[in-house]
Amino acid sequence: MIKVILLGSGNVATHLFQAFSKASEVEVVQVFSRTLSKDFPESIQTSDFTQILEADVYIICVSDNAIANVSNQLQFENRLVVHTSGSTDFDVLDAKNKRGVFYPLQTFTKNKAVDFKEIPICLETENAEDYAILEKLAKSISNSVNKIDGKQRKALHVSAVFVCNFTNHLYQIGNEICKENNIPFHILQPLIEETAQKIKSLSPQEAQTGPAVRNDSKTIEKHIDFLTDENQKEIYKILTKSIQNVEKL
């Protein structure tokens, strides 16, 4: 049985708690939360650093800027303490403990359940001998456990911003254009899903379609004329140019 303590009560902590609760080899013995959260049983919550129990792994799931502060306030030494951040080195964690990273590569939103089995978990430990326990913990909830060093994790985090946050923003622009023209946005959903599925069997370069990659300047002109929002026009132009540059390589 792996005893886990979660430090933090946001989206990542909530989703990890739900996933670990279903894993028979793991027990979440405590959740540290500044204020009482309804997302965890009251009986296991504490807001007092001096009341933190003993556990095999301490997982700090707070905003990147707060990781160092939480780890500094821990009252114990030489235990395994990890954070869940994609863009933070493990050495922001206080060196009094054994350090590592447990980074689930997914977009977490409150009230939107996710299937943890499919979520890649990226692990790094300062000391090789700590890897096995993190790996066992990760495998208890996910089928995709990956040893990823600090530089790779940062690369993944940047990539995730492009393929998730920026992509979602393009969906939002599509949504705005549809709204202005009284078109239900869900009409674009099959296209959105096919675009996401297509790259399972083709590389993104092979999968590219549309006026930019065809160098169809007439359609590109028409689209830019059609758009009334300057910001949308600018994004249209820069991404069109970028697609055309790739094709020239």
Place this chain on the structure above:
Amino acid sequence: MIKVILLGSGNVATHLFQAFSKASEVEVVQVFSRTLSKDFPESIQTSDFTQILEADVYIICVSDNAIANVSNQLQFENRLVVHTSGSTDFDVLDAKNKRGVFYPLQTFTKNKAVDFKEIPICLETENAEDYAILEKLAKSISNSVNKIDGKQRKALHVSAVFVCNFTNHLYQIGNEICKENNIPFHILQPLIEETAQKIKSLSPQEAQTGPAVRNDSKTIEKHIDFLTDENQKEIYKILTKSIQNVEKL
């Protein structure tokens, strides 16, 4: 039985042919192709405008710039002729025939099968009385048939560029960053799929996560420093700014 003739032999013609072949109410009696294509039975192909047969609907599936030319060369009058373009008015078709649009809203790539049942088909006819036959034809292959006027279709086409072509380009950038750091791109696939699925239950604005929407300037700085490609840096900055502008509205 609806008799259909396809004019063109590219991706759209090929996918439509495959879909109509499974529809019991439709017969593709001929395919017009400049050169013999192995994607259609040889017996139904012609490259001679004077040999085109009689049919209920003629579907021109050629590049946008070639639509007018193909429609001008048709040797008959007063029959229903439609194109499949998202960004082209029906009046580029020669007025000697009854005109319309049959626009399947999907990304078609050779050798990548698609399930037509899920593909929205957007219909427009010059004359109200022609709508019923196009609707029957569309319903024979798709569960999503939509009456969409010319301006709406253009809006949809522009939106599709954002949510499909531009999104795919962001996947490509993610792929490049992964490659440079020896990370298998498929590790991002669950995130990509969840991003596409999430907007079925949340609006894109509600679904937004990441450093831009959190105004996490420290992480944004780190990401821009991490990127070595000037083009990627520029796209990162402009999309981050755009996400932050939306949130301020």
